[in-house]
Amino acid sequence: MMHRLAMLAGALMLLAGTASAQDIRLGTVIPLSGGGASYGASIQQGLDMALREINAAGGINGRKITLDVADDASDPAQSVIALQRLVNDNDDLVIGGWGSSQVLANMAVAERAGMPYIVVGASNPRITTSANKWTFRTLTNDNGHAARLAEVVSLLHFKKIAIIYDTNDYGVGLRDIFTAGLAKQGIKAVDVESYQTSDKDFTAQLTHIAAAEPDAVMLFGTLPAIAAIMNQARDQGIDARFLGAAGLSNEAVMKLAPQAAQHAIATAYFHVDTDATAKEWAARYQQAFAQANQAPRPSQAAPAYEALKLMAAPCLAQVGTDKDKLRLCLKAWHGTLFGLPPAEAHFDDTNQLLAPLVVEEVVGTEFKLLPGANQ
């Protein structure tokens, strides 16, 4: 009798294919095409890696996790539809969300559908407000970065500061909070310039900056523009120190501005030297994806990995897949994330994770922790 039942079960499982009703369905809405494609690929790598490890260790209470991927082509309207599809597929939770415009649009779907949604790829402060019930965000938001940078400016005694910012949401937000942080120290920027994300030539802006003779230049934008700015700045004889937020903490910056980026300082979500776990994880990650189409970028993949492995997985193990219980478990979550300065992280009442940032500088072809800034 048992023998026949076992055979039947086996046959059914074979028929059902790899995913069985017992599996935990993890959804992710990320860009795999369009402008954000490389970031989406990194997020998927982080999730894949965590998923494989969890499943190899037996899954969560015996249940395997499957990944349901929805590509939003870096477009807000499609992102809404993509997340809706994940809801439709009866996914148990969603980890992902890259690009502030996309997340600002698609989080409404999560809130309305009651889907736990952990955002790991967007830093706009307006994503987390007191109205958030289901949407969580693990990245320190832009306000946190800008505030931290103002502290670094104070730490290193910079006096004459120039700012160049991207005129998109990201750049404008950073500029505002940073300027406010400077004002608290009684400092006003000596020059403020702006550019468009797709600009390639920054002669006009840099000429103004050079004339102001700053000792530090804040770069509020993303690659490749800020790398081009650094290169062109050095060409024009500007020898100020560069500082930037997460946009600068991308490993690709050393490829694009090998000389100009030396000693540039950035606030980041991850660094291998902060603890042994980070080092060991980064090595495993680099090895696992050495041949992937998207080169491994630990700083871009770590948040997704940690969200799944350290937050979602323990909660799933603890309360199962009941969405409301998951939400409450996440809200109450606290712990330490590897790759960051030591501190207990937890979510505040806007579902924003409060965690420290790494402050690093470019030395040679690597990021090194900035001495004295990561206590």
Add this chain to the structure above:
Amino acid sequence: MLAQLLVGGLGTGCIYALVGLGFTLVYRTMRMVNFAQGQVFMAGTFLGLFGAQQFGLPALPLLLLVAVISFAVGMLLERVVFRRLYASHEVFVVGAIGLGVMIENGFRIVYPEPLPFPKIFGAGVYHLHGAVFQKTYLWILIVTLVLVAALHVMFAYTRTGRALRAVASDGEIAATMGVNVQRAIGATFGLSFAIAAVAGVLIGPLYFVSPDLGDMVGLKAFSAAVLGGINSVVGTILGGLALGLMEALAAFYISTDYKDLLAFAILVLMLLVRPQGLLGRVVPVKV
């Protein structure tokens, strides 16, 4: 200061001129606008990157190789794709844009991140009246001059050139004179591809290469061609240089935010006031 802006503006202007020439050549012959031109320019940059990195080709052979390959690709695409799009302006416009989308996203899959371009023109910098500029700018200027001169010679003095002009002027009559019109049209596309691709290689060392390189350059080169006269080769070149210079000056003296607006405002104003461009001729429409 002014010198720096002028050098930069002239450099960008040459690029707009070259890519704009691509628009003009096709327009003169077919009365159509190929909106995939910007992506052809971008493809040229990546082709140059590939040649420089994989084979370590120096500047001159690289430029020639890219020109030849792009010419062939242009002729091929005319035969396979563009030839089927002549039904009407609208069909051609949308079809070309679709082709551009394919090219851009195809490259995005292979090259998801922006990349640095090897300094194939040397790493030296020149100083002139307080302006500091890379050797690349000199190459851009010289190659543009050479190309324009070569084009002029070809159109004015060679049989092929005269055949192309004949087809541009009146395809039917050209055919009766024994010109292989199909081949001439194919060659025109090939030429427009080759010039744009060479421009792509020239600009490589200045900026990083990424698949979105062609979007803005394509639209601005188009505006420049309209400014100078989209049915005039000389007009397009002057339009390109003028736009490049105006942009550089506007970015510094007026506003960096609205400098793109300049190109498009010029486009619209030009079309309203003098649609044939500064140097273009009015082509009468046969009823």
Add this chain to the structure above:
Amino acid sequence: MRAGLAVGIASVIALCILGLFASDYLLEIATLVLIESIAVVGLGFLTGFAGRISLAQGALYGVGAYAAALLVTRTGLPPLVGLPVAIVAASVIGTALGTPAIRLSGLYFVMSTIGIQQILWILLMHWSSLTGGPQGVRGIPALSVGGLVLDTPARFYVAALIGAVASYLLARRVIASRFGLFLRAVSDDELASATAGVAVLRAKATALALSGGWAGAAGFLHAYYLRYVHPDMFTLDLSVVFLTMAMFGGYRSLEGMLLATVILGGASEYLRPFGQFRLVAYGGLLVLSMMFFPRGLLAVLPIRWRR
């Protein structure tokens, strides 16, 4: 005529049934397609019936969306007030900018619409004091009609359906009218119609106004669909999409345009199997459709079936 009516009624009934039984995911896709169809029909006035193609419809759609968004978030006025405002704003701006250009020949007119599209986008992005600039406009409340709040996909779908049907019926009335006759005459042979006494310029300008108005109405719905507007939603790419939809269905066929909107609008979803090649496949769809259906989809149907 009979056949057409039957098909029309059957489609509307099918769409209603869809609304009752489809998943939220399908409803959201369908809603987007319905909203886009309004903008496409508007563009059809220019492309099919006035012989002018425009690549500025995306920006005018954006003007409508922003008008609705700014009105509801900055004043206390009820959402529906935004509809006429959006329509008028987009129509006025489209006409003001397009009329000087409308006397240009076809290709030059397209070129100028590209310029207009880019200028409008740049203004949306950089005129921060008016539009919020790169931050966009957030926090648009759900559309409420009277006391009814349309805050679920199913309810909003109904609104979009009503809008799309109204847009189609209204467009048919316009085209069947004397004005529509003038438009077609102008499109077919401008010189002849001018000599026949048709006020050509006025007809074309009116077509511009209509296409702008339709774009504005569609934009209004877009704002309430996403409840967030940002300049990057209204780029040249969107204008290209609208133009392709208007052309793909067949120049003069409203029904063709609707069909094309469904096919191309749903493309982002059914092209998913292409994975990261999705956008390449989409570009391929554009090229191939232009290569093999230059006169539009319905052109392959025998004359008897077409209007």
